[in-house]
Amino acid sequence: MVTIRDVAKQSGFSSTTVSIVLNNAPLSRYIPVKTKKKIERAAERLGYRPNQFARSLRSKRSHTVGVMVFDMTDPYCTLVLRGIENTLYQASYLPILTDVHNERSRFERYLEMLLDRRIEGLIVLANWLFLDINLLGDLEKSSIPTAMIGCELDTDSISSVIVDNEVGGSLALEHLHSLGHRKIAFIRGPKALTDSLPRWRGIRNCAHSCKLEIDPRMVADLPESRDPISSFEAGQKLTEDLIRQKRPFTALLAFDDMSAFGAIHALARSGIRVPEQCSVIGFDDVATSALYTPSLTTVRQPMAAMGASAVGIVVDGINAVVEKREIGAAVHRKVAPELVVRESTRSPL
């Protein structure tokens, strides 16, 4: 391995000077261009690359951010991760990716490992966070800039980025209503999920202002579960139950895209054509939604942007720490969802 001393020897200067020149440190102002050139050429020739371990040891910086996902297989993750990766790349940070598989022990072990690596910031993708909120305690103790995506928080030590579920819920129902649907079935989210309540609130608000009556018998609840597939399966099962009731409905508003897929599947199997006989709308705009048959009308969470936003918050926090500024209170961003109309909804015949 070629060290700074090798470069010093080659160039005929001391390692101090080499360090100053190569880092463009303040003192390099005083160093004549000729010296700089010589040093740079020597470094170039030797293929010198500074040892990051040594550098980090001195500077106490790792230029690394921890990313914790609760379940990678959730399709929700992909685009968020993209946004995170892309924004970190531009800021020259590298992400360490960990997947806690919704297991507490794994969460704890990974958190320890990340902290040992002196990550400078932490981003948590808490899509399925109805784990104990005790986790928050562990996180708060860590005292490094942290942002949580997808889970509403009111701590002021941990920042958060979530979609505006209430607006999203309204958007979905409003779309169905404006198409002319009046008999609508609903699949609500599991109670323990922080998204469920506000999303439903948005739906109720919209129903109220449209003077639409929601028949409680047409409202089904997703059970609590810990993986995305079961959301699909539950969506399927609940829709079958709904169909079996024989109470006609011309549209179904699902909690998320996964349950919407389940619903479409159940409808298709019962010979009910989507959207001709029943419209279906989801929430999230997962990658699959655009590919589905029929392609899914849904309320999009701007996932890449949310990932980018979380990185922005964390990087700001890191800069505050580095510059020894006071770390401001946690930031809580609520981003606007967007209706994406595709094939799965249309006016009732």
Next chain:
Amino acid sequence: MVTIRDVAKQSGFSSTTVSIVLNNAPLSRYIPVKTKKKIERAAERLGYRPNQFARSLRSKRSHTVGVMVFDMTDPYCTLVLRGIENTLYQASYLPILTDVHNERSRFERYLEMLLDRRIEGLIVLANWLFLDINLLGDLEKSSIPTAMIGCELDTDSISSVIVDNEVGGSLALEHLHSLGHRKIAFIRGPKALTDSLPRWRGIRNCAHSCKLEIDPRMVADLPESRDPISSFEAGQKLTEDLIRQKRPFTALLAFDDMSAFGAIHALARSGIRVPEQCSVIGFDDVATSALYTPSLTTVRQPMAAMGASAVGIVVDGINAVVEKREIGAAVHRKVAPELVVRESTRSPL
């Protein structure tokens, strides 16, 4: 931050002894249990955590593995990443995730960053590698244990893990043939993709042994493209072309799941029902396949296992380096695919 010296002071021993005890180093044989206990208690009480930078500086080890993905949004990635993450976790390595977005410049920059971090191994997920093979050169130069997933290689400096495409191709056609299909349309992979040829060879072999004739007019080729969505779109378009030809077919064998989804979409739009009027089979068994309407019959790549396998190879390589054993030649694994029968295929009426 509490250092080893603090522990030394607290326990009344030197930092040397502390280090020996806490690392269970060979010399700790000679250290009486009483001393050990004292030191361990002191460390415990102070909440001592060794500084990884300092440790790495001495040991020259990072306990980190680089993971390079060519395009995260490819659904193929998710499960492979899961397998990688899980296996690394068990081996106590942490992954640094990078996504090169199919861009050469990004590949180079990331590779440099990873090398600077002294990653001990590298795993490349080359789903879309019809980039220049020059990349291989850069990789070979790096001289750290490297495994490539999803791209056939015959270097002996870089290991690889791929699915047996030939067997997979046969499996797919055999399934359709055994259901009774004789008029079959095909969507082949783009020529530049290393998977395309062997997969097609498997199909031809199977056709040959089944005495099935492949009508060249019923064979379409996916164009070269650099993102998964375009595979869907191309599948859709090619299927429309196929339908427009008016040459009847009762089944369609797609290159991968994405193009199969495109095909199903096109068929549905033309009022052709899957599987009643036309069966469709894919390749990969992406997460969406199980959720699709109809759920997709496909040839599964054991993706998590492939990720795990790549980690195994790399970790073996790392151990060889650490123990200064000769690094054996690169390993090239070809894993068996598996037919997964779902709703999208059935016997022709």
Next chain:
DNA sequence: TCCCGAAGTTCGATTTAAATG
């Protein structure tokens, strides 16, 4: 005082060589 450069210290842990009884 300004400019240029070097010697020496520091970061925190590991390891070698050596000192005790």
Next chain:
DNA sequence: GCATTTAAATCGAACTTCGGG
């Protein structure tokens, strides 16, 4: 020579201090 412990060197870069012109 053995069991027990430690001082000092080391890893590689960065920063502080200082000296000569």
